Amino acid sequence: MQDSINQRYDMPDERGHFGQFGGTFVAETLVEALEELRLMYEKYRYDAEFLAEYAYDLKHFVGRPSPVYHAARWSNKVGGAQIYLKREDLNHTGAHKVNNTIGQALLAKRMGKPRVIAETGAGQHGVATATIAARLGLECVVYMGSEDVKRQAPNVFRMKLLGATVVPVTSGSKTLKDALNEAMRDWVTNIENTFYIIGTVAGPHPYPMMVRDFQAIIGIEAKQQMQEMVGRQPDAVVACVGGGSNAMGIFYPYIDVPNVRLIGVEAAGHGLETGMHAAPLTANSPVGVLHGNRTYLMQDNDGNIIETHSVSAGLDYPGVGPEHAWLKDIKRAEYVAITDDEAMVAFHSLCRTEGIIPALESSHALAHAEKMAKTMRKDQIILVNLSGRGDKDINTVAKLANITL
Amino acid sequence: MSRIQTVFSALKANNKKALIPYITAGDPHPKHTVNLLHALVKTGADMIELGIPFSDPMADGPVIQRASERALQHKVGLKNVLDMVAEFRTTDTTTPIILMGYANPIEAMGQAAFTQAAKIAGVDGVLTVDYPPEECTEFIAGLQANGMDSIFLLSPTSDAARVSLIVNQASGFLYYVSLKGVTGAANLDVEQVKARVAEIRTKTNLPIGVGFGVKDAATAKNVAAFADAVVVGSRMVTTIEDSNDDNLIANISALMHELRATIDA
Numbered sequence: 001m002q003d004s005i006n007q008r009y010d011m012p013d014e015r016g017h018f019g020q021f022g023g024t025f026v027a028e029t030l031v032e033a034l035e036e037l038r039l040m041y042e043k044y045r046y047d048a049e050f051l052a053e054y055a056y057d058l059k060h061f062v063g064r065p066s067p068v069y070h071a072a073r074w075s076n077k078v079g080g081a082q083i084y085l086k087r088e089d090l091n092h093t094g095a096h097k098v099n100n101t102i103g104q105a106l107l108a109k110r111m112g113k114p115r116v117i118a119e120t121g122a123g124q125h126g127v128a129t130a131t132i133a134a135r136l137g138l139e140c141v142v143y144m145g146s147e148d149v150k151r152q153a154p155n156v157f158r159m160k161l162l163g164a165t166v167v168p169v170t171s172g173s174k175t176l177k178d179a180l181n182e183a184m185r186d187w188v189t190n191i192e193n194t195f196y197i198i199g200t201v202a203g204p205h206p207y208p209m210m211v212r213d214f215q216a217i218i219g220i221e222a223k224q225q226m227q228e229m230v231g232r233q234p235d236a237v238v239a240c241v242g243g244g245s246n247a248m249g250i251f252y253p254y255i256d257v258p259n260v261r262l263i264g265v266e267a268a269g270h271g272l273e274t275g276m277h278a279a280p281l282t283a284n285s286p287v288g289v290l291h292g293n294r295t296y297l298m299q300d301n302d303g304n305i306i307e308t309h310s311v312s313a314g315l316d317y318p319g320v321g322p323e324h325a326w327l328k329d330i331k332r333a334e335y336v337a338i339t340d341d342e343a344m345v346a347f348h349s350l351c352r353t354e355g356i357i358p359a360l361e362s363s364h365a366l367a368h369a370e371k372m373a374k375t376m377r378k379d380q381i382i383l384v385n386l387s388g389r390g391d392k393d394i395n396t397v398a399k400l401a402n403i404t405l
Numbered sequence: 406m407s408r409i410q411t412v413f414s415a416l417k418a419n420n421k422k423a424l425i426p427y428i429t430a431g432d433p434h435p436k437h438t439v440n441l442l443h444a445l446v447k448t449g450a451d452m453i454e455l456g457i458p459f460s461d462p463m464a465d466g467p468v469i470q471r472a473s474e475r476a477l478q479h480k481v482g483l484k485n486v487l488d489m490v491a492e493f494r495t496t497d498t499t500t501p502i503i504l505m506g507y508a509n510p511i512e513a514m515g516q517a518a519f520t521q522a523a524k525i526a527g528v529d530g531v532l533t534v535d536y537p538p539e540e541c542t543e544f545i546a547g548l549q550a551n552g553m554d555s556i557f558l559l560s561p562t563s564d565a566a567r568v569s570l571i572v573n574q575a576s577g578f579l580y581y582v583s584l585k586g587v588t589g590a591a592n593l594d595v596e597q598v599k600a601r602v603a604e605i606r607t608k609t610n611l612p613i614g615v616g617f618g619v620k621d622a623a624t625a626k627n628v629a630a631f632a633d634a635v636v637v638g639s640r641m642v643t644t645i646e647d648s649n650d651d652n653l654i655a656n657i658s659a660l661m662h663e664l665r666a667t668i669d670a
Contacts, residue, residue, distance in 0.1 A: 015539065025508055025535045027464040028571070029582055032562035171470055172460060181463045188464070189586035191562060289508040289535060290461060302482030303513025304460035 009255045011326065016205020016293075018326035024204045025289045029188045038206045040111055045213065050106065057102050058217060061135070062092045064099075066218075068225040068383070074353040081376035083369055084234065085356070085386040086222050086250060095359065095388030096218060096246045097128035101197055103214035105132040108195035115139040115194045119183040121148055121176035121242070122314035122361070123155025124388055125199030130164035140164040143182045145175035148313050155392055173307045176317050180291050200243025201321030204292025208321050215249025222383060223253055230381065236261040236372065239385035240365040241335065242278065242315035244324045246387035255332060264324060265368045267310035268337035278308035278316050279337040281328050288319075295322045311340035311396065312360035314388075338364040344400065346370055347390065359388035360396065408501040408529045409554050409577040412451050413612045413633060422629040424449055424665055425614060427505065427638035429456035429472035430489055431481030433645055437653060441645075442493045446500045448658045449665030454532070454636060457486050457506030464534045466589040468639040471646065483510040483519070487526040494527035501529035503556055503577075508535045511544075520547045530554035530577045538574040545574055558582050559605060561597070572609035578634060579611050583618045589639025593618030595627045602631055622667035629668045637664060 016022045024034060044050040058064040066087045075083045088096040108116055116138050120126030126142040133140035142159055146168040149156055159166050172178040187196040201208045226233050237254055239247035241264040251262045266279035277283065280296040288297035290305060298306050298318040310316045327333035343360060346367035350358050358366060369384045398405050416423055426445050430438050445453055458476035462469060490502050511519045511533060523531065531548055538557060545555040554577025559568060562585065572579065581602060583593035602613055615628045616636025625635045648656045
């Protein structure tokens with residue numbers, strides 16, 4: 001690790017590998033489409049006009065930069081380190097997802113693809129895709145596990161209001177991973193006119209890298225904002241990890257900054273010991289291949305993917321972005337897990353103390369920050385990526401409290 | 406000469422084309438699989454593609470997805486699939502068996518362990534859908550060193566450079582995916598496929614099989630006119646799905662007879 005701190009972090013390699021992770025594990029029918037995407041992204045990644053259009057949309061359509069907020073009252077209540085929140089919940093559409101969908105949709109436009117498709121779990125990525133598709137006049141189809149369609153009804157309706165077609169996926173476990181399978185099947189069938197907007201830092205190359213790059217705006221802003229607010233960088237950056245896009249977004253610009261701990265928080269569900277969780281990194285799941293990349297993967301002895309559990313649909317994924325697997329192996333980031341119950345406590349605590357309703361996904365990061373803060377000094381700083389707002393979760397929260405809305 | 410090469414040479418000498426049915430191991434129930442394999446051979450299969458069940462078959466349409474789900478309900482894993490091949494081999498030592506599946510079950514067993522076990526079981530070729538050649542160099546080398554063929558897909562979107570890369574890594578035969586889509590999707594466009602197969606032939610002497618859209622005997626015959634092998638998958642699986650324990654073998658045999666007779670006519 002000493003060497004890689006001194007050298008500029010430069011991953012992945014040309015074929016999308018982060019060490020043994022990542023890569024392009026797809027059927028031959030997708031290879032050319034990915035190659036076309038790789039070349040187009042290569043062309044526009046540093047293109048001034050493309051970046052200017054992206055920056056304009058982030059500023060005027062999304063409302064960036066999102067503020068960093070010192071949760072002083074909550075920090076006092078917790079007792080210990082000062083907790084700062086990167087307010088991605090204040091973005092248009094209510095989460096970090098839109099940073100990426102705008103980037104990919106602008107690419108789709110340049111590639112002349114009139115149709116975009118997406119997979120979604122909690123519905124946030126689906127909403128963010130439907131939003132930008134509406135704004136750019138693109139046809140939009142969103143695949144969503146039929147279980148998730150049931151538990152995220154408000155987001156389903158939101159997507160429909162925005163003109164998207166929502167296709168419930170009834171195969172397999174009927175959740176996010178199956179929605180991704182189905183989106184891939186659509187893409188392979190409609191390759192000429194369709195751009196697949198993947199919502200997280202997973203999938204085949206170049207998606208993990210491209211999604212990370214579009215989300216890196218979170219960390220780029222945070223670095224500048226922390227410097228302005230407190231004159232230094234935080235002691236730790238904490239973010240929740242399902243596929244891991246909000247975490248990669250805030251971690252990436254910090255990878256080369258020494259003495260900033262990077263901590264990813266997975267969903268421990270009912271508890272790691274119960275097997276009902278979504279925490280492949282923390283539970284030391286074996287390495288495998290799914291959705292186009294090699295990564296740590298929750299699976300049985302025969303290599304079949306097992307069902308995951310989390311109270312938060314956005315973290316309910318059996319794999320994890322390959323760059324997180326790499327950061328874990330090189331020990332640049334640490335990974336922990338928070339149970340459903342712990343996340344709920346933090347959710348309510350932030351609501352009552354700060355007047356902010358956090359997404360259940362982000363509540364996992366908050367819960368871990370709370371644990372850490374208690375062991376730290378008052379002059380130390382934790383920056384939490386508050387990746388989304390919790391309005392979409394009120395039905396789930398009410399149900400847990402046996403309240404009918 | 407490998408069993409796959411032997412079969413193609415013999416067919417060529419007799420001016421015949423290979424019929425390759427696909428079934429998923431363990432579908433509809435593991436007790437049927439070895440019987441089905443023998444029935445396929447008896448009714449005209451030159452080789453058999455045997456699918457390894459997987460929870461997330463991304464390149465497959467709904468028909469073959471359901472076959473995987475039925476097999477997984479009976480907990481049929483890769484090890485069971487290899488046991489089925491070994492059992493089949495006790496009485497059939499000539500018909501090539503090609504395993505078709507996804508990378509993760511192989512990775513879970515370990516590539517080297519799988520290669521050894523497959524060789525011992527009597528597997529002749531392996532087609533791993535989500536292992537493009539760049540990602541499995543060692544794996545291919547291991548298979549070929551152990552006398553097994555590495556079968557690769559070529560697709561309508563593979564450009565000339567890509568075709569050259571793949572034909573150099575492949576052995577046994579090439580599997581041309583006849584349409585843009587998943588298994589069992591639409592009907593293939595015979596003229597388009599014919600043109601593509603002719604292009605591929607300029608780069609390789611390997612036999613070329615065509616599959617993914619062969620839904621009936623007439624299409625199979627049209628494809629056999631220019632390809633070396635016809636792969637019939639979703640149609641087989643649909644017949645299995647529509648059968649019961651009592652008429653399963655009879656229904657599959659009837660379908661095979663029809664395909665064989667039409668192709669040979």
